[in-house]
Amino acid sequence: MSRPDCSWATAKPYRSDPMGPDLSQVPAQGVAQAAPDRRGTLPRRRSPLLRKAFPYLLLAPAMVYLLAITLYPGLFAIYQSLFVVKFLTWTWTGFGNYSAILQDREFWAALGNTALIGAISLSLQTAIALALAYFAYRDPLIRGWRIVFLMPMLFMPSAVAFIWKLAFNDGRVISDLLGRLGLIEGNLDWLGSIWLARLTLIVADVWQWTPFLFIIFVAALQGQDQEIEEAARLDGASWPAIFWNVSLPMMRPVIVVAVTLRGIDITTMFTNVYVMTQGSPGGATETMSYFIYRQGFRMFNFGYASAASVLMLILTVVIAQTVVKRAFHSGKQ
Amino acid sequence: MASIHLQNIEKKYGAFVGVQNMSLEIADEEFLVLLGPSGCGKTTTMRMIAGLEVPTDGQIVIGGEVVTDIDARDRDVAMVFQGYALYPNMSIYENIRFPLRMRGIPASEHDARIRRAADMVELGAYLDRKPGALSGGQRQRAALARAVVRQPQVFLMDEPLSNLDAKLRQSMRVQIKHMQRQLRVTTVYVTHDQIEAMTLADRIVIMNKGAIQQVGSPDEIYSDPANTFVAGFIGSPPMNLIDGVAQDGHFVAPGVSVACPAHVRGKVTLGVRPEDCSVGGESAQGMVYGVEPTGDVTYLTVLAGTKKIEVKAARAYRSDIDVPVGITFNPAHLYFFDDQGQRIRGAA
Structure with a gap:
């Protein structure tokens, strides 16, 4: 360095004591730095054992709570399913309940009803939600008012079920509306026909849960790269062509997850059945959950009901696993 | 092959003026670069030519036809985007084929045209890969091939090189210029990089705050700047x-x-x-x-x-x-x- 006037030397001279040495002559590196004051705080030490256990201790309250309300009842149900239970009398039967269930026509009917009502309801709400989302996602109004579209699913399921019960059956609101439109004459007996009764369950479920899928699909579409859609437009694609060739394939993973969640929910559909139809007419609307409820709490075959719920759990897990795995596997290629 | 005329076009977003009263003649087969700092209206101008934005006022004529009210997909215009905009679910082959499918070009011609376009950008070996399995430079070349394959009247390129590293940018620049000369397609190229503008352009349009500052060949822009903005924008330093x-x-x-x-x-x-x-x-x-x-x-x-x-x-x-x-x-x-x-x- 050829510069004679280093900044520390030209800076205002600092003197701690008018009679003391002129500190401005001391090179900067030579001035002792005050050591940080550590008095009064001893470094804290933890035993290695505690350090290792600490994360688990933090997780423990939540884990205990979760295990208590899910794992314990689950294991208890599996255990109970091996017995014929009449209140306090437990008689060992091994897989007796299971073999009885597999020969029970009502069980197979309930399984069929669940699959049928669930499949129709799920396809309808997916299609409606996709169409609405695709038409609406560019609209700034919808971006701002998303929460309004969530309203139906924020209501208490049992309250919604009672409203639909009033609308279809007790209050005859729907029949009245259809009558005024001139579509039907008189009053429709919604519980008198197998398909009409199933339809009421489907309508109620679609009304309440389409918003769930809609909101997820809107988010997925808004997250898509705008440039890709514009590129497709310039490539000459019409709106439907863009949807089928570009947007929909890109949404696939989101659709699979959303539909799986909804599918699991629909498989365990209970509230609407309990409130609106109670399985009538003639068990045509009895779902798996309602079948289990009827076996357990109406007929008090607790072992039988437990066995049915174990079967249902296995079925749900297997289907959900297969669907998700397959969808994501093929998406990666 | 077409010339482009912008006649007094204007784009307003509420009170904000994106592009103000702009008139420009782009000759057939010309390579025109829109150059300016970000927010100067150059991309908006290009998007109006593409049909992705509708001008608030004025007229756009491509190849003698007024296209102001024609939808983007019916203007015979191909665009290369900054972010490549490849369809992630399709292979490179299907990506390049997409415009042919959408424009109803007979399937018998597809394969030959796709391979010719892919060879032009040296991507023949990667046709069955998905975009996710390609590097940035390869993706941008795939995007070029997709634009080239249907032989459009006009190429639009929106900062196509800005996501690439410096070395790749140089080689892609040469490739783009070579391709444009080979195909003789009218090209509008948007960039904020003056080196790209100087090296690629037949003529440069320098824009600032939605208005044209100067139009001229790279030499004119460099040695005969019209105002302090152009003078201070061009040249490094x-x-x-x-x-x-x-x-x-x-x-x-x-x-x-x-x-x-x-x-x-x-x-x-x-x-x-x-x-x-x-x-x-x-x-x-x-x-x-x-x-x-x-x-x-x-x-x-x-x-x-x-x-x-x-x-x-x-x-x-x-x-x-x-x-x-x-x-x-x-x-x-x-x-x-x-x-x-x-x-x-x-x-x-």
Whole structure:
């Protein structure tokens, strides 16, 4: 360095004591730095054992709570399913309940009803939600008012079920509306026909849960790269062509997850059945959950009901696993 | 193959003016670059040509046809996007094929055309890969192939190289220029990179704040800037702009004193490019502020008064800082601008 006037030397001279040495002559590196004051705080030490256990201790309250309300009842149900239970009398039967269930026509009917009502309801709400989302996602109004579209699913399921019960059956609101439109004459007996009764369950479920899928699909579409859609437009694609060739394939993973969640929910559909139809007419609307409820709490075959719920759990897990795995596997290629 | 006419087009977003009253003629087979800082309206202009934005006012004519009210997909225009915009679910082959499918070109022609386009961008070996399995440069080449394959009337390129690293950018630049000359398609290219603009363009349009500042060949833009904005935007490092006063054929600013044409007078701005400055002499006096050797040249920054002047010095030039230094400006390459920033030309 050829510069004679280093900044520390030209800076205002600092003197701690008018009679003391002129500190401005001391090179900067030579001035002792005050050591940080550590008095009064001893470094804290933890035993290695505690350090290792600490994360688990933090997780423990939540884990205990979760295990208590899910794992314990689950294991208890599996255990109970091996017995014929009449209140306090437990008689060992091994897989007796299971073999009885597999020969029970009502069980197979309930399984069929669940699959049928669930499949129709799920396809309808997916299609409606996709169409609405695709038409609406560019609209700034919808971006701002998303929460309004969530309203139906924020209501208490049992309250919604009672409203639909009033609308279809007790209050005859729907029949009245259809009558005024001139579509039907008189009053429709919604519980008198197998398909009409199933339809009421489907309508109620679609009304309440389409918003769930809609909101997820809107988010997925808004997250898509705008440039890709514009590129497709310039490539000459019409709106439907863009949807089928570009947007929909890109949404696939989101659709699979959303539909799986909804599918699991629909498989365990209970509230609407309990409130609106109670399985009538003639068990045509009895779902798996309602079948289990009827076996357990109406007929008090607790072992039988437990066995049915174990079967249902296995079925749900297997289907959900297969669907998700397959969808994501093929998406990666 | 088509010419493009923009007639008094304007784009407003509420009170904000994106592009104001812009008229431009783009000749058939021309390579035109829209250059400007971000937010200057260059991308908006391109998107209006593409049909992705509707002008608030004015008319766009492509190949003799008024296309202002024609949807993007019916204008025979292909665009390359900054983010590539490849369809992630399709293979490169299907990506390139998409415009052919959508435009109803007979399937029997597809394969030959796709392979020709892919070979043009040297991507023939990657046709069955998905975009996710390609590098940035390969993706951008795939996007080029997709634009080329249907032989459009017009190419639009929206900062296609800005996501690539410097080395790749250089080789892609050459490839794009080669392809444009080979295909002879009218091309509009948007960039904020002056090197891309200078190297690629037949003509450059410099824009700022939604308005055209100057239109001209790269040479004209460089050696004959119309105003201080163009002068300060083009060149690396850019032109030195020194505010001062001119009187009786003499320009004076703190530390600077040079002769100027007699008709230049009052408050003016002197412009001089770093390569027209040389070390030693009387035009400007100052202290060395910094020296930056780059290998082939050395950039010297001189503090004259309060103004920093960039000088392109000899490769071997070295100096310590705060050393007095004199600079000579080449009198043949001095530019004067009035207090509005407009160039003062000729005798008045």
